Amino acid sequence: MNTLFKALNDPTRRQILDMLKEKDMSAGEIADRFNISKPSISHHLDLLRQAGLVISVKEGQFINYSLNTTVLDEVLTWIVQLTQTNK
Amino acid sequence: MNTLFKALNDPTRRQILDMLKEKDMSAGEIADRFNISKPSISHHLDLLRQAGLVISVKEGQFINYSLNTTVLDEVLTWIVQLTQTNK
DNA sequence: TAGTTATTTAGACAAATATCTAAATATTAT
DNA sequence: ATAATATTTAGATATTTGTCTAAATAACTA
Structure with a gap:
């Protein structure tokens, strides 16, 4: 849960996920779309991988x-549970 | 979106949201349930308030x-959109 | 008015994070 | 074998973040 929220807490990483939704991409292909060095993108990809968000x-x-969205179920469940009134 | 994910990216803050789901609470009441100083909790509450997650x-x-969960719609929508296959 | 209680603001500090450049590793092509 | 390409690893650095203590603010109470 922590790793997941950590991975999601960065605009570049969220954008990478959005890109991977359209099609699978190589590390270099992804890096080319940002004004950020390849090592930095590599690091972002590593964090996403650790969180299980990408394969x-x-x-x-x-x-x-x-993209691997199955791990987002946990987040989704938590948010929905929070949304369901208890008072 | 950024402020929102930032606010959610901390176990203490997520726990506060879980607590507020059960009932409204004062700052001190919340602080009493953590082994963290009151000023620190006050700071967490400020971040949650900035994100619109609490009132x-x-x-x-x-x-x-x-608790104010309406702002979570944006996050929810983003996650669901990501989950819907496009390939 | 003086003291107590509730909460925040201010300022300091250590740990975590995002970024960079340089170097290492691995694969393909000449 | 050498060179070129794709990616990561290593190490450095600036910024952000979570925490603390001390002080400030505001509202009750005796």
Whole structure:
């Protein structure tokens, strides 16, 4: 839960998730869309991976990233539960 | 969106929201349930208030806090949109 | 009015975070 | 084998964040 919210708490990372929603992309392809160095993007991708929000698969010299939204269920459930009135 | 995720990215603040779901509480009442100084809790409450997640009403010498979940719609919508497959 | 209670503001500090450049690793191509 | 390409790892640095104590503000109470 913590790792998840941590991963979501950055505009660049949220934008990466939005991009991966459209199509799978390699690390370099993702990095090219930002004015941020490749190592920094690599670090963001690592955090997203740690949170389970993306899955990385090595294909030759590329590493392809894809979105994994199943882990968001936990967040969704928490928010919905909070929204349901108890008073 | 940023302020919102920022506010949610802390276990203490999320716990405060969970507590406020049960009933409205004063700042001191909230602080009493944590092993954290009152000024620190006051700061957490301020961040939650800035994000619109809580509403504070002064009543005499007390300040009562209540949950406001309407602002979570934005987050909810974003997550759901991300979850809906596009590929 | 003086003291007590509730809460915040101010200022300091350590830890976490986002970023960078340089170097390392791994794969493909010549 | 060498060079080029894709990505990560390492290490440094500035900023942000969570926490603290001390002081300020505001509202009750005797």
